[in-house]
Amino acid sequence: xxxxxxxxxxxxxTTLLVVGVNAQAAQAPLKEVKSAKGKxxxxxxxxxxxxxxxxxxxxxxxDGIHDSANDGTHVLQPPLIAYDGLPTSEFGNYxxxxxxxxxxxxKPRYDLSDPTVEPLVMDLDIVREVKASMPDVVFPHKPxxxxxxxxxxxxxxxxxxxxxxxxxxxxxxxxxxCGVCHGKVSFPITTKSCTKCHSKPKPxxxxxxxxxxxxxxxxx
Amino acid sequence: xxAVRDIIKSHSARVLVFFDxxxxxxxxxxxxxxxxLGMLAVLMLPQAAQAEYADVVINNYADAAGMxxxxxxxxxxxxxxxxxxxxxxxxxxxxxxxxxxxxxxxIDGKFCGACHNGExxxxxxxxxxxxxxxxxxPTQIHGSTVQRLVAPTYKSLGKPAK
Numbered sequence: 001x002x003x004x005x006x007x008x009x010x011x012x013x014t015t016l017l018v019v020g021v022n023a024q025a026a027q028a029p030l031k032e033v034k035s036a037k038g039k040x041x042x043x044x045x046x047x048x049x050x051x052x053x054x055x056x057x058x059x060x061x062x063d064g065i066h067d068s069a070n071d072g073t074h075v076l077q078p079p080l081i082a083y084d085g086l087p088t089s090e091f092g093n094y095x096x097x098x099x100x101x102x103x104x105x106x107k108p109r110y111d112l113s114d115p116t117v118e119p120l121v122m123d124l125d126i127v128r129e130v131k132a133s134m135p136d137v138v139f140p141h142k143p144x145x146x147x148x149x150x151x152x153x154x155x156x157x158x159x160x161x162x163x164x165x166x167x168x169x170x171x172x173x174x175x176x177x178c179g180v181c182h183g184k185v186s187f188p189i190t191t192k193s194c195t196k197c198h199s200k201p202k203p204x205x206x207x208x209x210x211x212x213x214x215x216x217x218x219x220x
Numbered sequence: 221x222x223a224v225r226d227i228i229k230s231h232s233a234r235v236l237v238f239f240d241x242x243x244x245x246x247x248x249x250x251x252x253x254x255x256x257l258g259m260l261a262v263l264m265l266p267q268a269a270q271a272e273y274a275d276v277v278i279n280n281y282a283d284a285a286g287m288x289x290x291x292x293x294x295x296x297x298x299x300x301x302x303x304x305x306x307x308x309x310x311x312x313x314x315x316x317x318x319x320x321x322x323x324x325x326x327i328d329g330k331f332c333g334a335c336h337n338g339e340x341x342x343x344x345x346x347x348x349x350x351x352x353x354x355x356x357x358p359t360q361i362h363g364s365t366v367q368r369l370v371a372p373t374y375k376s377l378g379k380p381a382k
Contacts (some may be wrong), residue, residue: 055270064269065277065353065362067288072348079272079295092273092363093295108302112309113340119302147298149308175366180314183365185274185294185303 056094057083090192097186098143108147121145127200128167133208136200273363276316277353280377289353290321310334317359322380 059078061068066076079093086105087096100106111117122145128137144153154160157180165177172179173189178197183189187196272295279289297306306312310331313319319331326333326344335341342349360367 057272058270060352063271063275065271065275065357066291067352067354070288070348070352072346072350073352075349076293076352077296079293082296082299095295097298106299108298108300110302110304112301112305112334119304147303149304151308152304152314173365173369175364179365181303184316184361185298188273188363189365 089187091190092187098146101143101146119146120149122150130198131209133202135195135198135202137197138200139197269362271362275362277357277360277362278317278321279353279357279359280317280320281322281380282351282353283356284378288348288351288355289357289359290350291353292350316361317377320377320380324380 057079058064059080060066060073060076066073068074083093083095087099087103088094089096097106101108107115109115109117110119122141124141126139126141128139130136157177158165167177169189171177172182175183179189187193271291272293274294276292276294277289278292282289307314311319312331321331323344325331326336329337332350333344337343
């Protein structure tokens with residue numbers, strides 16, 4: 001019977017919380033004004049949204065996606081065991097997959113059953129001029145063809161023709177063009193990974209292009 | 221709140237048995253306090269998933285069929301195979317939940333079944349190794365830019381078409 005009181009109190013607590021959360025959401029702008037008077041609100045702490053080190057590469061039973069009540073979950077390999085000895089990076093899986101492959105630390109198969117099949121590697125860099133002040137993009141075919149086949153990208157995602165592809169960061173962030181893989185499986189778009197693609201500095205005499213408006217009105 | 225509800229739901233039967241024994245000889249007030257404290261403890265738990273980047277949750281049909289959603293770890297597979305093997309040779313589309321994989325197709329040797337056949341890798345009788353997701357988790361690529369920027373747009377596909 002005591003269990004009843006336990007659950008009653010849990011229910012009460014849950015109700016309070018739901019009411020509390022709703023009230024908090026409704027009063028959110030008010031709260032911020034209050035915090036300006038002195039107290040630093042919890043919303044203003046440093047690195048609020050940054051992933052903490054200890055939250056990286058969690059083992060399956062603790063990662064929030066796998067069900068720890070499932071026996072199979074506990075059989076799965078924790079990622080950190082597999083990553084032991086691999087070069088690290090600052091984003092994604094925190095593993096530099098391309099370097100791991102170049103250094104021979106990984107030997108992933110290129111064929112389903114035959115481990116001796118070698119990939120069809122093409123070493124061709126494509127330079128894409130960027131209109132704005134960011135360094136130009138160098139697309140290296142080599143690391144891509146080490147992992148993928150031509151048909152993965154051509155011609156569906158990228159038309160294999162000069163100036164035929166319009167690519168923008170917004171398209172990439174929404175999962176199109178490079179974003180079909182980058183930001184999902186291969187290294188993601190973070191402030192630390194910009195220079196991985198935007199790697200060719202602009203020429204010394206480069207000046208930002210003028211918009212039509214500023215050409216019409218030089219005082220603008 | 222959804223996560224809390226799920227935790228309570230999935231463990232309710234076991235918790236009930238445990239607490240009936242535990243509450244033997246505890247006063248009414250104390251049991252209420254334990255309830256409050258327990259609830260607080262649950263709320264203090266980290267709620268956000270910390271799964272590995274690029275883990276794919278596939279929940280097209282699983283929830284509707286009373287199975288846990290399947291979780292595909294990209295990191296584990298890319299150590300052993302290059303992207304080309306699955307995404308060019310086996311015809312996996314580059315879209316989470318876009319392949320409409322069913323157990324019938326897998327047993328037929330398609331998709332996962334090309335390897336998970338007891339020859340290249342372990343066979344399909346190890347249900348819980350793939351169907352290991354928290355029930356109710358929507359189809360997603362965990363940690364993807366799209367997932368962080370846009371509200372998930374994936375929906376369950378219900379029962380597979382025959």
